[in-house]
Amino acid sequence: xxxxxxxxxxxxxxxxxxxxxxxxxxxxxxxxxxxxxxxxxxxxxxxxxxxxxxxxxxxxxxxxxxxxxxxxxxxxxxxxxxxxxxxxxxxxxxxxxxxxxxxxxxxxxxxxxxxxxxxxxxxxxxxxxxxxxxxxxxxxxxxxxxxxxxxxxxxxxxxxxxxxxxxxxxxxxxxxxxxxxxxxxxxxxxxxxxxxxxxxxxxxxxxxxxxxxxxxxxxxxxxxxxxxxxxxxxxxxxxxxxxxxxxxxxxxxxxxxxxxxxxxxxxxxxxxxxxxxxxxxxxxxxxx
Numbered sequence: 001x002x003x004x005x006x007x008x009x010x011x012x013x014x015x016x017x018x019x020x021x022x023x024x025x026x027x028x029x030x031x032x033x034x035x036x037x038x039x040x041x042x043x044x045x046x047x048x049x050x051x052x053x054x055x056x057x058x059x060x061x062x063x064x065x066x067x068x069x070x071x072x073x074x075x076x077x078x079x080x081x082x083x084x085x086x087x088x089x090x091x092x093x094x095x096x097x098x099x100x101x102x103x104x105x106x107x108x109x110x111x112x113x114x115x116x117x118x119x120x121x122x123x124x125x126x127x128x129x130x131x132x133x134x135x136x137x138x139x140x141x142x143x144x145x146x147x148x149x150x151x152x153x154x155x156x157x158x159x160x161x162x163x164x165x166x167x168x169x170x171x172x173x174x175x176x177x178x179x180x181x182x183x184x185x186x187x188x189x190x191x192x193x194x195x196x197x198x199x200x201x202x203x204x205x206x207x208x209x210x211x212x213x214x215x216x217x218x219x220x221x222x223x224x225x226x227x228x229x230x231x232x233x234x235x236x237x238x239x240x241x242x243x244x245x246x247x248x249x250x251x252x253x254x255x256x257x258x259x260x261x262x263x264x265x266x267x268x269x270x271x272x273x274x275x276x277x278x279x280x281x282x283x284x285x286x287x288x
Contacts, residue, residue: 070101077279090147111278120258130166130265144287159236179207193218219248
């Protein structure tokens with residue numbers, strides 16, 4: 001009898017553990033440590049990239065600092081690839097932590113999008129690498145014509161996307177997740193966060209709801225170096241790429257209406273990452 005009771009108890013523990021893991025895995029970025037009751041209801045609207053073996057279901061823990069390998073973009077002409085390498089070198093030390101593969105994504109998207117009329121500002125590009133830890137200045141604003149980094153700053157990701165690094169992404173309302181993809185900067189306004197700039201998602205299925213979600217560029221105390229010093233990481237937005245109070249005005253002013261922003265991260269897929277089209281545009285007009 002004792003053996004049977006021990007076996008039944010072990011079976012019950014295993015069943016509970018499996019059920020708890022299944023609930024957590026379904027919840028994705030919609031769940032926090034205090035929100036497990038709503039996980040199943042919202043899980044189908046969020047596409048988590050991390051697997052249960054990569055994160056813990058019991059709340060925020062330090063992420064691995066090993067960055068996600070990026071696939072090589074197909075069919076990028078050698079002439080353009082070499083030009084992007086030269087640009088990266090010319091940007092100097094301020095771009096040392098801007099991964100070449102992320103810069104290539106941004107440049108290919110810029111060259112593909114600009115001739116379509118979806119972006120109006122030539123020679124300007126902003127790129128945020130959300131795979132980098134949020135303790136790193138992972139937003140760059142680049143002058144392509146003069147090969148200069150105009151701004152580099154911290155930038156926050158959504159609370160549903162991860163702890164130190166953004167690992168889960170969603171285009172859905174109330175997901176509190178960052179959305180990957182290319183954005184066009186739009187109008188400015190004064191809102192609950194003060195001076196802000198709206199952005200429009202250009203990738204259907206990945207960030208097209210950004211304007212309606214009020215995903216905007218704005219200042220936040222939790223996106224400051226002081227916050228990092230106090231807490232060891234940035235705070236989290238509801239999906240906005242929030243900026244340091246000391247830098248946000250200059251960055252928003254530089255990214256005038258019609259500028260291009262890439263929010264890059266694991267799993268980025270975009271119709272604008274068109275190597276042949278970007279190569280043809282570069283041969284015809286260069287960065288302008």
